[in-house]
Amino acid sequence: xxxxxRTALATVALGVALTVSAEADPFKIGYLLPNPVGELGWxxxxxxxxxAIAEKFGDKVEVQFVNSLGExxxxxxxxxxxAADGFNMLVLGSFGYQQDGMKxxxxxxxxxxxxxxxxxxxxxxxxxxxxHYEAAYLCGMAAGMVTKSETLGVIAxxxxxxxxxxxxxxxxxxxxxxxxxxxxxxIWLNSWFDPTMEKASTESLASQGTDVVFSLFPGTPxxxxxxxxLGIYGTVTHSDNSKFAPTKHLCAxxxxxxxxxxxxxxxxxxGNFKGDDVFAGIADNAIAVAGLNxxxxxxxRALILARQDEMRAGTFKPFTGPITSNENKxxxxxxxxxxxxxxxxxxxxxxxxxxxxxx
Amino acid sequence: xxxxxxxxxxGAFATxxxxxxxxLGELVVEKSGVLNLSVEGMMALSAAIAFMATLQxxxxxxxxxxxxxSGALLSAVFAVLVLGFMxxxxxxxxxxxxxxxxxxxxxxxxxxGATLMGLNKVAIPLLSDIxxxxxxxxxxxxxxxxxxxxxxxxxxxxxxxxxxxxLRVIGENPDTAHALGMRPVGVRFLAILFGGAMAGLAGAxxxxxxxxxxxxxxxxxxxxxxVALVVFGTWRPGRVAVGAYLFGAVSLLGLALQAMGxxxxxxxxxxxxxxxxxxxxxxxxxxxxxVRLNAPAALxxxxxxxx
Numbered sequence: 001x002x003x004x005x006r007t008a009l010a011t012v013a014l015g016v017a018l019t020v021s022a023e024a025d026p027f028k029i030g031y032l033l034p035n036p037v038g039e040l041g042w043x044x045x046x047x048x049x050x051x052a053i054a055e056k057f058g059d060k061v062e063v064q065f066v067n068s069l070g071e072x073x074x075x076x077x078x079x080x081x082x083a084a085d086g087f088n089m090l091v092l093g094s095f096g097y098q099q100d101g102m103k104x105x106x107x108x109x110x111x112x113x114x115x116x117x118x119x120x121x122x123x124x125x126x127x128x129x130x131x132h133y134e135a136a137y138l139c140g141m142a143a144g145m146v147t148k149s150e151t152l153g154v155i156a157x158x159x160x161x162x163x164x165x166x167x168x169x170x171x172x173x174x175x176x177x178x179x180x181x182x183x184x185x186x187i188w189l190n191s192w193f194d195p196t197m198e199k200a201s202t203e204s205l206a207s208q209g210t211d212v213v214f215s216l217f218p219g220t221p222x223x224x225x226x227x228x229x230l231g232i233y234g235t236v237t238h239s240d241n242s243k244f245a246p247t248k249h250l251c252a253x254x255x256x257x258x259x260x261x262x263x264x265x266x267x268x269x270x271g272n273f274k275g276d277d278v279f280a281g282i283a284d285n286a287i288a289v290a291g292l293n294x295x296x297x298x299x300x301r302a303l304i305l306a307r308q309d310e311m312r313a314g315t316f317k318p319f320t321g322p323i324t325s326n327e328n329k330x331x332x333x334x335x336x337x338x339x340x341x342x343x344x345x346x347x348x349x350x351x352x353x354x355x356x357x358x359x
Numbered sequence: 360x361x362x363x364x365x366x367x368x369x370g371a372f373a374t375x376x377x378x379x380x381x382x383l384g385e386l387v388v389e390k391s392g393v394l395n396l397s398v399e400g401m402m403a404l405s406a407a408i409a410f411m412a413t414l415q416x417x418x419x420x421x422x423x424x425x426x427x428x429s430g431a432l433l434s435a436v437f438a439v440l441v442l443g444f445m446x447x448x449x450x451x452x453x454x455x456x457x458x459x460x461x462x463x464x465x466x467x468x469x470x471x472g473a474t475l476m477g478l479n480k481v482a483i484p485l486l487s488d489i490x491x492x493x494x495x496x497x498x499x500x501x502x503x504x505x506x507x508x509x510x511x512x513x514x515x516x517x518x519x520x521x522x523x524x525x526l527r528v529i530g531e532n533p534d535t536a537h538a539l540g541m542r543p544v545g546v547r548f549l550a551i552l553f554g555g556a557m558a559g560l561a562g563a564x565x566x567x568x569x570x571x572x573x574x575x576x577x578x579x580x581x582x583x584x585x586v587a588l589v590v591f592g593t594w595r596p597g598r599v600a601v602g603a604y605l606f607g608a609v610s611l612l613g614l615a616l617q618a619m620g621x622x623x624x625x626x627x628x629x630x631x632x633x634x635x636x637x638x639x640x641x642x643x644x645x646x647x648x649x650v651r652l653n654a655p656a657a658l659x660x661x662x663x664x665x666x
Contacts, residue, residue: 036464036575038471153618187617190629195570195577197614200370204614207366220574225474244474354620 026062027089027269029053030082032075033067034094040221040239042255043067046093046116049257056262060269071096083108089268091261092116101125112268114261117162123275128260131281132162132237133169133343134311135253136214137318138289138304139235140173142251143212144181145300146233146293147174153185153205155223156216157192159357163216165346166237169318170214171353177303183354185210190358195222202226202234212250224249233293240291254290279340282311319343324351361491363615367608368495372503373569375607377402377561379506381585382592382599383513384557389589390517391550392530392543392657396452397437399582400459401555402562405430407467409563410573413475423502423563430559431552433459438551442544445661456582467573475571478502502564507600509557514596526550530655533662543662558582584633591640594653598643606636 031050035043047065054063064082069075075097079090083104089112092101098118105113105125113125121127143152152174156163171184185208187201199222202213212233215223221244227234228245235250242249260280267273280286289308292301310316321332325348332338338346349357381398388395405426413422433455440451478500487497517523526546529536533543565581566573584606592599613628644650 036468036471038574039473183620185618185620187614190626193574193576194579195572195574196374196565196579196581197610199570200374200611201614201618203370204363204366204611204618207362207615208618209362210618220570220572220577221474222570222572225572229477355617358624358626 026060027057027265028085028087029061029063029089029091029265030079030087031063031065031091032069032079032093032097033065034069034071034075034096036068040241042217042238043093045238045255046257049261050091052258053261053265056258057265061265076100079104083111088112089114089265112264112273114264121275121277124273126264126273126275126278128257128264128278128280129162129344130255130257130287131279132253132287133165133318134281135287135289136166136216136237137169137173137311138308139214139251139253140170140175141177141304141307142289142292142296142300143170143214143233143235144174144176144178146250146295147178147181147212149182149209149211150178150180151182151185151209152212152214153187153202153208153210154214154216154353155187155189155198155201155205157189159188161344161346164349164357165319165343166216167214167353168346168348168350170216170235171350172318172323175352181352184352186353186355188355188358192217193220195220198222199226202232203230206230206232242291248293249291250293251289252291253287255287256285259285277340279344282308283314325349326351326353326356363619365491365494367611367615369498370611371604371608372499372506373607374611375603376503376506377565377569377581378585378588378606379600379603380509380561380564381558381582382588382603383509383596384554384561385586386589386592386594386596386599387513387517387526387557388550388554389658390530390594390655391526391547392533392655392660392662393441393547393551394448394452394659395434395437395551395554396449396586397433397454397456397459398554398558398585399578399580400456400463401430401433401558402459402565402582402585403463403576403578404433404459404466405559405562406566406578407463407470407562407573409559410473410475410566411466411470413563413567414470414473419478419567422567423560426563426567427556427559430557430562431555433462434551434555434558437555438548441661442548442551445663448659448661460576464575467575470573471575473572475567477571478568500568502560502568510596510600517596527655530657533657537664544664547662558585561585588636588640591637591644593640593644593650594655598640601643602636602640605639606632609635 033043037047038044050063092115095117101113101115102120105122115127117129118127154167202223205213213227214235217237221241224234224236224241224244228248233248233250234245236252238255240252240254317337319338321336322334323332325331331348385398408429409422409426412425413419437455440446441448480498481501483497487493525541529543529546536543588599588602592602609632
């Protein structure tokens with residue numbers, strides 16, 4: 001009898017102790033990135049989003065960062081370990097983590113996962129994609145304003161929908177401010193990362209009269225540095241690259257993952273995490289134009305920022321018809337706007353782009 | 360149109376220069392009978408070291424010296440393995456190459472995202488005023504001219520000097536060379552160091568001049584292309600140089616054609632430099648007897664000095 005009482009008491013005490021310690025435990029987040037963070041660019045911006053979480057929640061969260069985590073066995077091992085160690089949330093910063101992340105989401109229903117990009121969903125697995133194209137439209141406006149040769153050039157990584165929609169928005173933006181634009185020249189690198197070819201592409205475009213080059217998802221600041229040396233304007237995605245092109249940085253689509261990340265963490269902490277597709281744009285403060293060149297007049301700058309405000313308010317959508325493809329087909333009917341699904345799956349180029357989509 | 364042509368032909372020299380330096384170094388190594396497959400790793404390591412040195416000192420010369428020294432140092436590790444411990448050359452080369460890639464990431468990471476100014480082009484007086492040709496041939500940076508000079512020097516050394524003859528004999532038959540009083544291990548050691556230093560210059564050019572910034576994996580397979588150029592150029596310096604320039608020109612041609620909006624599939628243009636360089640070099644080296652004459656007979660074989 002006495003023995004039974006003692007066991008019961010001990011159990012209760014242990015239970016109380018466990019509950020108390022569980023309450024004191026911080027909300028644990030694993031933050032996995034495929035590349036070194038560097039000083040700017042995609043990984044740097046993602047990392048900054050993680051730092052914003054840590055800053056916002058202080059002691060209540062514990063964010064563990066893992067950089068340069070190779071896709072494949074290494075990533076599988078690290079995320080399995082984190083899940084087994086009782087992490088509450090994982091942020092997966094690479095397309096190559098998607099499959100493994102989905103398996104974990106099924107095995108650990110209480111684990112919340114935010115995956116950057118991708119197309120898979122589960123109740124506890126959400127995707128997060130920035131609307132790069134919104135800022136690209138605004139940078140295109142700037143390009144249309146400053147070009148003297150009326151010839152724009154784009155250096156693009158791969159012909160994926162996410163690249164096509166950014167390129168289209170950029171060109172639509174340029175056409176909106178410059179009616180005399182010549183066909184836009186495009187170089188497909190077929191690589192996410194090749195500094196030598198990125199720089200040579202910039203030189204190639206410049207040698208053929210391009211005076212504004214758009215580096216669409218560059219792996220390196222190479223095109224911006226080359227543009228500065230060649231004396232042509234450079235436009236870029238992800239981060240303000242002004243330090244690489246102090247006088248020729250025309251415009252950048254500056255990412256800001258902090259606010260959307262914080263929102264997802266708040267959801268998860270409150271226990272109502274949604275496995276949704278977050279397509280975060282200017283309205284979510286996830287992206288904005290930055291590093292506008294001082295050669296733009298005050299009126300031009302005001303025009304661009306006014307458009308940005310319209311996008312924030314939802315009164316202007318870049319992909320609003322009529323839009324014709326460069327194969328002379330109707331891509332968007334007059335009076336309609338493409339929905340997010342169509343934007344994410346874009347498979348056409350707008351009229352005025354001098355290339356075909358490599359098959 | 361003309362501007363695009365000048366872009367391709369003038370740019371080819373700069374694009375080819377790292378390939379040329381690395382390939383010339385590897386050529387001398389292979390002529391001594393050693394196959395060093397760590398070129399990619401040596402280039403990567405020296406690209407990182409040279410970038411750091413140039414950034415800290417503000418001098419490209421310091422960067423190139425540091426690059427050459429780090430390439431030579433890494434090649435010394437390879438030399439000790441294959442000459443001292445008689446390790447398999449292929450395996451040792453691959454291992455040292457991976458070591459170089461790893462070290463480059465270790466050292467370079469702190470400098471990722473920093474940029475340098477490239478080298479200014481040097482216009483040769485009078486010659487650079489020739490229309491078109493002047494802009495293609497005589498308005499390059501000094502290292503490009505150095506690459507052309509190095510090609511001549513390596514050819515002269517191998518075929519016109521006694522030391523070059525010794526090196527080639529050792530590459531053909533180290534035992535006979537040893538019996539004749541030559542020192543195969545010593546000569547091979549020096550050849551490997553030379554190859555490392557040349558790969559180092561190649562890496563330094565890539566990170567401080569060609570794209571004046573460092574990022575991981577920036578060599579992007581060019582070390583392997585250099586090794587391939589030596590074989591397809593049948594171990595002749597002149598042909599290796601032709602191959603390197605051809606590769607540079609065709610890879611830029613793809614970019615120029617794309618920029619002109621000529622509808623050739625981009626994937627095709629991306630692989631064209633590899634295909635065309637191999638086809639051309641195989642075509643000019645079709646004479647099998649001459650290939651056999653140029654290929655070092657003892658290539659890749661370990662040599663144990665007779666006691």
